[in-house]
Amino acid sequence: MRQEPTRSVLLVDANADERRLISAVATRAGWSAIGAADEETALGLLQGPHGREVQAVLLGSWDSAAGPSLIAALRKLRSELPIVVLSHGDSVTVAVEAMRCGASDFLVRPVAAERLLDTLAANADRRRGAGELAPVSEKLAPTLELEQLVGSAPEFRAALAVAAKAARNRLPILIVGEPGTGKETIARGIHGASLRAKAPLVEIDCKAIPANIVDSELFGHEKGAFAGAFAAKVGKIVQADGGTLLLDEVGALPLDTQELLDRVLATGEVRPVGLNGSQSVDVRVIATSSRALPDDFHPGLGERIGSTIVAMPPLRDRSGDIPALARHLLGRMSAHGVVANLSLGDDALAVLMRYGWPGNVRQLAGVLFRAALHSPGGALGANDFPHIAVQSRFTSRRTDFAPKLTAASQAQAIAGAPDVTLYTDDGHLRPLEEIEGDIIRLAIGHYRGRMTEVARRLGIGRSTLYRKFGDLGIDTAA
Secondary structure: OOOOOOOEEEEEOOOHHHHHHHHHHHHHOOOEEEEEOOHHHHHHHHHOOOHHHEEEEEEOOOOOOOHHHHHHHHHHHOOOOOEEEEEOOOHHHHHHHHHHOOOOEEEEOOOOHHHHHHHHHHHHOOOOOOOOOHHHHHHOOOOOOHHHOOOOOHHHHHHHHHHHHHOOOOOOEEEEOOOOOOHHHHHHHHHHHOOOOOOOEEEEEHHHOOOOOHHHHHHEEOOOOOOOOOOOEEOHHHHOOOOEEEEEOHHHOOHHHHHHHHHHHHHOEEOOEOOOOOEEOOOEEEEEEOOOOOOOOOHHHHHHHOOOEEEOOOHHHHHHHHHHHHHHHHHHHHHOOOOOOOEEOHHHHHHHHHEOOOOHHHHHHHHHHHHHHOOOOOEEOHHHOHHHHHHHHHOOOHHHEOOOOOHHHHHHHHHHOOOOOOEOOOOOEOOHHHHHHHHHHHHHHHOOOOHHHHHHHHOOOHHHHHHHHHHHOOOOOO
8 A cells, every 4th residue: 555645744833832732733634743943943854854744834923024034044945835824913914924925825813723724735735725815815805795796607697696585585595615616705795685784694614613612602501511611601693693693514513513503493592501491593594515415414404404505606617707706806905905906918817717726716816816916016917827827737637627618708708708698618609598597697686686676677577587487497496
């Protein structure tokens, strides 16, 4: 059997407790963690007999005075070594400074174990998109209304139509899509379009919470309910009363917790851990999952949250959206003042469209951010994305491939495609029935699921609109 090579991460942090904590997390995922208290020790370890096994460096904090020289010294020894900065404070300001000094990525403390491991894996394998500059991209992501989301691909417009229609009721929603496809963005848009928009949106990352405390996080607990419960705690469900609870990666919840959550949604009563009584709540649940719910998922909860499913397509299946999406992301970064106001050359857009983006929109945002940081200004060209150009030609991984594009369809997208896609990838016009369906979905999203307004703006009667739903196969389950 072939032996897997040792993967080591070098952690540079003066705080011994922090080194032990991060080392424990990395070790659980199969990384060998090496700690260094200062620059001299770190450089010595990197030049030592096992230095070549180091596949990533974590800088435990960012110091504007010492950080640049440390990164320069590490780069002098290993120019391609991924360097990830961990720091407290304003993620955007510090990230920009660290990235301009040569850091590969950035994470904000406190760092969830899953996020840290995703980032290590992403930077050890440059083809992976999960985790790439995710905190920076998310920090730059304002809440957008559903009609402001960029994309004209039929699958994407269909997802927005379901989301817009579902936003107007109080039933649970399940958003399914690969990491980085924008599930959280859609969830926030649904909340903003709902009657609960002025009430709180409370988010919880189910995969980042240890199983032994997840019930306390969700339902709360009473003082003395278990060892260490020195004070009562209000759970996320109560915090979201009157509003929306966003459960990210709901499939990671333990089975016992799933059963308790199903009971809360069925009865509207939540019971904190250690309390005999219960409290009435009015909460709308939006759940997300990177894949179909597992077979052993609680059937009652699965049926409850899966009554309406918003399926987010991967970016590789909507390559025609990439030019408009890339321009939108760059404009958002510029509006925050973290990068210059840049345009994208046609050659750059052609390179971006040919890649399959395994990390989806999140990866695209990270790649654009990195290129913009190092650009002197003006326009970004193909030469600003050399690794994307190489990967799109030579990778053998299925998710790195984008569908083949004709010169006509690529030129149409680069020139600024309309909100409804008129041509197939081979350059032919799409059937009129499909285009009509897309226009209706676009209208549903634009008018936030208000069917009377949709029918009026399309110039047809409401009954005719619903008949077209059946004729065109438009999902009306929401």
